[in-house]
Every structure is written in C-alpha cells, then in structure tokens.
Amino acid sequence: MTVLILTGEEDVTADMVVVHLNGSGVPVVRLDPADLTGGVSLSGEYVHGRFRGHLSTGGRLVSLGGLRSVWVRRPGTPAGHAAQPSAWLTEEASQALYGMLRGCDARWMNHPDAARQARHKPWQLRLAQRCGLPVPATVITTFPRAAREFAERFPDLVVKPVSGAHPQDPPRAVPTSRVAPDTDFSAVAFGPTLLQRRIAKRADIRLTVVGERLLAARKATAPDADPKEVDVRFAAPGSPWEPAGVPPRIADAVRTYLRRAELAYGAFDFAEDSDGTWWFLECNQSGQFGFVEVETGQPIARAIAEWLSRPIPDGPSKLDEAGSTVR
C-alpha cells in the first residue's frame, strides 16, 4: 500500500517526511496536481458496479485502490503548469483528481473538507470554547458601536485578520497588532474586524498534534521584549523554541478538538500567561513544523511518516457508512 503526497517540487518539509518513509520501506508517490496533464496522468473506470483507477507520474503507475493514505501538503493548482492553462482546465483537472481520490478508502491528512472548515477562525474559536480551551475574549464585528463597547470592557486589545494571509501573490501574512487606547472604530463598518483581549504572555506555545501524538514547544518571552511586538512571527529573535510538557487538561481538549474537526494534523498556537494558563489563539491545520523540529529536535516528521504508514483500518469506509469519522 502506497502513501500519496500532494505537493510542489520544492518542499523540504515533505522531504523530511519522505526520508522516514523511505527508511521504513513504505512506497511513496509524490505528485503535484499542477503537473496535470503534463507529467501527471490519471484514469478511472466505472464498470459493472466497480471502480478501477490509476495515477501516473514520472513513469510510475499507482493504483488508487492501493493507496493507504493521502498527505495534502502544498499541492499546486491543478493543471497550473499546463502549456495552455485556463480556469476551465483547472476545474476539470481538479474534479477528476480529487473526485477520484475522494472515492478511495485512503486515510487523509487532512481531508480537503475538514481542512476548509478548519480555516474559519470564528468556527475555531467556538470549537475551542466547546472543547474547554481558554479563549481570550474576542469580538468579530462590522458594528463600530460593538467594537467601542468591547474596547471599554477590555481596554488592552489586539487586532488581527478574520481570515489568514492576505491573498496577494505571493500571499502575505498580516501581523497581529496592539490597538491604541484612543482608537476611532468607525472604519469597522467597512469590513469585519477581529478584536481580542491581549494576553500578557510569558511564552509562546506551539503544540503540534499528529494523530494522537502531542509535541509541544515553548519560546519564552524576553523580559525586555518590546510590548508592542505581540506577534511571535514578526518579533525580534529571542529565546529558542524548547520542548515542553502538555498540561493534561489541554491534552484532552486538543484531542477532542481534532476529533470533532476530523483533522489528523493540527498546529495549535497558545499564549502562556503569568499564571501558566495556555490561551488558545488558533489551530492551523497546515501549520509549518520544520522550524520547531530543527530547534527542538522533536521527531515531528517521523510522527507524520508513522501516521501515514499505518494500514487502513477495517470497517466501513466513509462512502459506505454515514456518520463514520474515518475519512
């Protein structure tokens, strides 16, 4: 049984996982949907109530029935590298490829629908609350008055995008920033605005979850850190990332979160306050892990390889049984 990795040509993070898969002798096929219909070909036949499908890339042919798992890493736009790309060809290639893969019994990291849902931050905050994770007081609003009233109750605020990165080409991350006390909120009427109580943090926490495995890393906030720098991605380099233990309540809650979200992989960001409480900031279903693995030595890539290598569990597939969470 083969592991299928959907990603672009240059992806050192995928390389880290492939090394482990090769080491354990698990067959791997790596494929960029952008290479349809150049280097990548596909075929599926529906005859007499049965399905037989194949993918071909770099001269290798793999049966869709022989896939044990699909890792959706950083796939390109389907047919994006075609000699004459078009929205129509992309749509046809996307439906053909993902439509066939969705009909397989392979396990997904992560299933495209679960991934799409998991990107919605308002949904994340609600799910985190329901799983018992501490969530900083937050408002998302287009009402200037609601923003003003929230700022009166919680005077120390940050503002961040409702969605993720700005969709320019290449996408650009938008930093979380502090809100000045005398801010005029009238512009809130022109676009949904996310305001959140600032956590006075003594550390940033990155908790990477692979299946049931938890790997936490902690980066202490420097005592002389500029209080205006709230976003660790843009802060001056300080202490290194170091391995950390996970409080049992948090461990239970994040496992519940991922199970309800039907995700096999998630990278949680928390802010640790002076009491040691971990405040949920977000869960990125495609969060990078290379920098944590390099700084902490934690075996994240190996954990992913092990998850991808597991055999398909017995029992009904998603298409055969409603209500199953096995995707």
Add this chain to the structure above:
Amino acid sequence: MTVLILTGEEDVTADMVVVHLNGSGVPVVRLDPADLTGGVSLSGEYVHGRFRGHLSTGGRLVSLGGLRSVWVRRPGTPAGHAAQPSAWLTEEASQALYGMLRGCDARWMNHPDAARQARHKPWQLRLAQRCGLPVPATVITTFPRAAREFAERFPDLVVKPVSGAHPQDPPRAVPTSRVAPDTDFSAVAFGPTLLQRRIAKRADIRLTVVGERLLAARKATAPDADPKEVDVRFAAPGSPWEPAGVPPRIADAVRTYLRRAELAYGAFDFAEDSDGTWWFLECNQSGQFGFVEVETGQPIARAIAEWLSRPIPDGPSKLDEAGSTVR
C-alpha cells in the same frame, strides 16, 4: 426560531418557498452575503466560554442562536457589492459570516462542505455504485489509449464535462454529446475526458429529494426524437414533465446516497431505458426545481419550506459530538 435564506435579490425559486414559510408564520430572514458590509452587518462575541452573534439586514436584527435552519440557495460573493470590493475584503467577509454560521446549531440545506463534495462527479459515480444505483459504464481519463480501448468495448458513447458548467461569466452549461465512431482520442492527453456508454432512453427522469420526501417527474422521449440530441436541457421541447412513481429499490438507494453524502436536498437525473431501468446520470445538490413544480404541480417548494421549518432536533450538535451527521 428563524429560517435564514442566503440568496441574491432576484430569485423567484426562493420566492416560491418564502410564500409557504410566510403562510405558516415561520420567521424568515433573506440575506445576500454580497451585501456585506453595506446593507448587511454582523457581530459575534466570544466571552467567558460563550458565543453571542447577530446578523442585521434591512433594519432587522436576528440572533445566530435563534436560527433553526440555513438554506444556501444562490448566495452572492461575500462583499461583492461593496463600494470598494477586493479579494481580501471578500475573504474576510466570507470567513466572518460562514465561520460564525458554521458554529451555530442550525440545520443546513445544504452544508457548504457537503455541497462542495457533492459537486465532484467522479465521487458521485462511485457513491451511486456503492448505493446500488445502476451507473452506465464510464471512463474518466487523460490516457488516449484508455479512451480508445473503452470505445472498442462500448462503441456507443457520449462525452460530457467532468465538472459542471464552464466557469465563464455568466457560467455556461456544456451539453452532453454523442461521440462519433471514428473519433481520434489523442487530444484526451490534454485534459481529463469523461466518456460514458449512451443509454438508449425512452424517458428522462428528474427525481427531487427533500429530506426523506421523493418527488419524481418523467419526460417521455419522442419516438421521432433526433438521436443526436442526448441532453434534455438542449433538446427540442417534446412531451411535458409528468409526475411518476419511484421504484422501491431506487427510493432506498437515493435515500442512502443523500444520507452518506450528508445532503438534505438533491436533484437526481436518470435515463430510463427500454426495460424501464433508471440509470444514474448525476445528482445536483443545488438543482433547479421551479420548472418541474410548474409543469407537474408537485409541491416541491412546500416540501422545502416544511423541511426548513422543522425544529432543531435534540441531541449533541456537530461541534459537540464527532461522528454525528446532523449538521
């Protein structure tokens, strides 16, 4: 408890349903996401483990906790009507609106993720097979040789898009067409091609399913019909659509299909052959029903209104319990 309808301003099909909802005194809010952040405003607050959210449109304020159902009819692009529209504003507005709605306990017709999955035709064909519906022999391929071999086994073929309508503006439907016997399949290498055994049909069947209710309509093929016209959408007008009974095996299979697909609404197209067998062609999760209701008098709009009016069932919500199919 309120019914929320997401659709554009001019939508006579939605009007048909609203008449029934008004008649039974169920509160309805109709909203076009394109009107964010002009005529439509939203606000959601996450404080102390709880969520309180509101939508406002046309001066009416509705609580998100007070929604019983959401009908995703023909929603516009979020913030598409904004004074200064942009991809960034659309992304922010989309995440804010759908992110909050996804966190509610309302029932969906249809949930956006189920709808997205259901649009994949290769996945439809596989699910239909697994539910026991007769599926005409089909190949989807970028291998010219696979197309040629298929045409040798099944000489009487049609070709149709793998995806739905051509994504131009406005989108254009691409007709299903017959494949000439001497066709050169070499161009298959440039884009996935769907070839299907032609069913010599004596009627087209449109089976509209609303929750558990089945409403079938049948349009007999004229004896002198041009055999080149295989696509009922583009054929010369012939017999009218008439109400039809549903064979019990088909009824069981389509109910299973919708349950596994987690869809509350689906419009199935079948071709009825000379033996009376209904061959599955596709299931459109957003298929139009107005023309069937007008020609047959079947109460489809009323059935939709009744489904939307039902109270939220007791029991855990999607966010509280993994594996539930109640969305």
